[in-house]
Amino acid sequence: MKLDSVRPEIRWAIEAAQDKKAANLVVLKLGALGAFAESFLLCSGESDPQMRAIGDEIEERLSRQNVRLEHREGLSGAEWMLLDYGAFVVHIFTERARLYYDLERLWRTAERLDIPDNDMPSSGAAGSSDRAASSSSSHDSDLSPS
Secondary structure, eight states: OOGGGSOHHHHHHHHHHHHTTOEEEEEEEOGGGTOSSSEEEEEEOSSHHHHHHHHHHHHHHHHHTTOOOOEEEOOTTOSEEEEEOSSEEEEEEOHHHHHHHOHHHHTTTSEEEEEOTTOSOOOOOTTTTOOOOOOOOOOOSOSSOO
């Protein structure tokens, strides 16, 4: 799978996540596997504020393109946020939660596209390179979306 074969909505979500310095972006194409969504976009954030910033930026960017968010899960302090757009789902994890749930392994037969850092040119506004505040504290909360 190549980046230009990915739906425009997912490319916009990738750009938004990269603008907020999301790490380890991966697209899994699930359509041929009979999954409930055509694709997953997985990414990681280093802290709760960064994860919220990634999720908010994706929502805002897609909303400007008239792409409707169907459901959002993951409250403040959660280690996994989920943005459900119907045909695709965005998963934003802490690294700990990503390793624990290991969706890449669970969907290992899916076609996979690893997105190198800053692979896509940013179309964000000035100041979009500001990094979300990093936190060194760990969360002992449940890893499931709230």
